[in-house]
Amino acid sequence: MTDLSQIVKAYDVRGVVPDQLNKPLAELFGAAFARVTGARAIVVGHDMRPSSPGLSRAFATGAAALGADVTEIGLCSTDQLYFASGHLGLPGAMFTASHNPAQYNGIKLCRAGAAPIGQDSGLADIRALVEEWTAGSAPDPVADRGTITQRDVLDDYAAHLRSLVDLTGIRRLKVVVDAGNGMGGHTVPTVFTGLPVELDPMYFELDGTFPNHEANPLDPKNIVDLQARVRETGADLGLAFDGDADRCFVVDERGEPVSPSAITALVAARELAKHPGGTVIHNCITSWSVPEVVKEQGGTPVRTRVGHSFIKAEMARTGAIFGGEHSAHYYFRDFWNADTGMLAALHVLAALGEQDRPLSQLVAAYDRYAASGEINSVVDDQAGRMTAVRAAYEGRDDVELDELDGLTVTAADWWFNLRPSNTEPLLRLNVEARGSETVARVRDEVLAVVRA
Numbered sequence: 541m542t543d544l545s546q547i548v549k550a551y552d553v554r555g556v557v558p559d560q561l562n563k564p565l566a567e568l569f570g571a572a573f574a575r576v577t578g579a580r581a582i583v584v585g586h587d588m589r590p591s592s593p594g595l596s597r598a599f600a601t602g603a604a605a606l607g608a609d610v611t612e613i614g615l616c617s618t619d620q621l622y623f624a625s626g627h628l629g630l631p632g633a634m635f636t637a638s639h640n641p642a643q644y645n646g647i648k649l650c651r652a653g654a655a656p657i658g659q660d661s662g663l664a665d666i667r668a669l670v671e672e673w674t675a676g677s678a679p680d681p682v683a684d685r686g687t688i689t690q691r692d693v694l695d696d697y698a699a700h701l702r703s704l705v706d707l708t709g710i711r712r713l714k715v716v717v718d719a720g721n722g723m724g725g726h727t728v729p730t731v732f733t734g735l736p737v738e739l740d741p742m743y744f745e746l747d748g749t750f751p752n753h754e755a756n757p758l759d760p761k762n763i764v765d766l767q768a769r770v771r772e773t774g775a776d777l778g779l780a781f782d783g784d785a786d787r788c789f790v791v792d793e794r795g796e797p798v799s800p801s802a803i804t805a806l807v808a809a810r811e812l813a814k815h816p817g818g819t820v821i822h823n824c825i826t827s828w829s830v831p832e833v834v835k836e837q838g839g840t841p842v843r844t845r846v847g848h849s850f851i852k853a854e855m856a857r858t859g860a861i862f863g864g865e866h867s868a869h870y871y872f873r874d875f876w877n878a879d880t881g882m883l884a885a886l887h888v889l890a891a892l893g894e895q896d897r898p899l900s901q902l903v904a905a906y907d908r909y910a911a912s913g914e915i916n917s918v919v920d921d922q923a924g925r926m927t928a929v930r931a932a933y934e935g936r937d938d939v940e941l942d943e944l945d946g947l948t949v950t951a952a953d954w955w956f957n958l959r960p961s962n963t964e965p966l967l968r969l970n971v972e973a974r975g976s977e978t979v980a981r982v983r984d985e986v987l988a989v990v991r992a
Contacts, residue, residue: 548659550849551659554640554647557595561645569647570598570602571605573649573666574607574608575606576662576666577662579630579652580608581608581630582603582608582609582611583611585613585621585633586615587615587617587618588721588747588748590748599633605679605681605682607686609687611628611630615746617726617785617882618636619881622650622875622879625654627697629652630652631649632650649666650878656848658847660849697731701731704883705889707735707889710892710894714737714776715775715776716740716773716775717744717778717780718742718757718781719742720750720780721743722750724781725741727882728741731882736893742769753765756782757789758868763797767796767797770791771795776892776899777793777888778791778795782868782881785881786881788881789868790885790899792900796900798899799827799866801866801906802829804864804865805827807884808837810891818840818860819839819840819842820842820860820864821844821851821863822834823844823864823865824843824846825866829906846945855877860877863877868881869881870884909974910978910979911970911971911972913970914970917966917967917969917987917991919990926947928992932989938951954978956970
């Protein structure tokens with residue numbers, strides 16, 4: 541029997557197929573999802589991984605057995621599933637393991653209107669039911685079984701995104717897009733239809749074995765091909781999507797990466813122009829630039845924990861218009877508070893095309909500090925190493941400590957955040973400062989304790 545504690549994470553379900561996640565288990569998750577949500581109808585989609593269609597259908601079968609009518613939207617990006625959940629007003633399930641290797645798969649779940657389901661908002665209850673059923677007898681099907689039907693929402697999804705950003709008057713742009721053999725290869729051609737964009741596609745063939753590179757654009761080695769193509773072709777910019785295409789990473793006309801914090805600040809400024817005085821959510825690892833820009837534009841910045849369920853909950857609580865994370869997740873009130881890298885990409889295209897400067901000059905106003913990027917350290921004792929780092933800075937009168945998410949230590953001209961991974965024996969370090977020499981010094985100080 542699968543140890544569900546190993547695959548039910550803070551925000552989703554994720555494991556190796558078929559050892560940890562298989563069709564019978566997916567069917568039980570479908571039944572539990574129908575039971576916990578109480579939904580009479582749900583929507584289900586999946587990515588391009590070889591195991592996804594079978595797992596998705598098994599989940600649908602389990603939900604239908606408990607009386608839920610299931611709308612299958614088939615191949616889709618995660619934000620396309622969120623669109624379907626919001627547009628149709630139905631709870632949803634997306635089968636994907638995002639950027640994880642090919643042998644993995646998983647389930648991202650939401651309530652109607654793309655409201656997140658995490659440990660504290662239903663996922664623990666779903667896990668408990670599945671554990672009960674795997675230990676004893678599976679649930680009896682109801683007399684009034686649900687139906688399973690198919691519906692294509694790709695065109696509606698694309699039309700909705702294009703309705704939120706006016707690109708009609710921009711100058712023509714040459715854009716290289718690296719889909720990483722993931723779902724961007726499915727969504728980008730339709731979303732970009734009719735836009736004043738010359739599209740140069742890379743790795744658009746849907747292939748869940750990821751033959752060219754991992755579909756994780758935050759790892760520098762996975763954008764090398766994109767950077768080279770942008771430089772070779774003289775493109776205006778490059779976009780890279782992760783496996784389920786809910787994250788978007790940007791490189792400028794020189795092939796240089798644009799930090800997700802700079803994109804967050806740029807999009808925040810645009811959203812605040814539409815919604816003056818609005819609230820913008822940013823997690824505790826985004827750059828100082830983000831709250832600075834938000835305040836300069838008349839908005840209210842709100843700092844929160846890392847992770848989509850926390851961001852979405854805070855957006856709902858505050859009525860925020862936009863939210864951004866250091867990991868290139870971007871959330872929009874106009875998109876049911878859900879994350880969509882595609883909508884952020886359209887904002888970048890609009891901002892670039894509305895003026896004549898290259899992207900590197902445009903984003904310079906939003907990229908004000910030096911940063912380390914995320915540095916991962918494998919540790920045997922996450923709690924012990926965290927305690928050691930805290931002890932190294934406690935009592936100093938030149939710093940402030942907070943534990944909103946992991947440990948954040950802030951000084952006059954630098955800050956760092958150290959937090960444990962939810963899924964791996966890692967500590968993740970991010971450092972930012974007013975200069976690169978300070979970044980290096982603080983980074984080395986912290987890592988000396990972490991890796992002692």
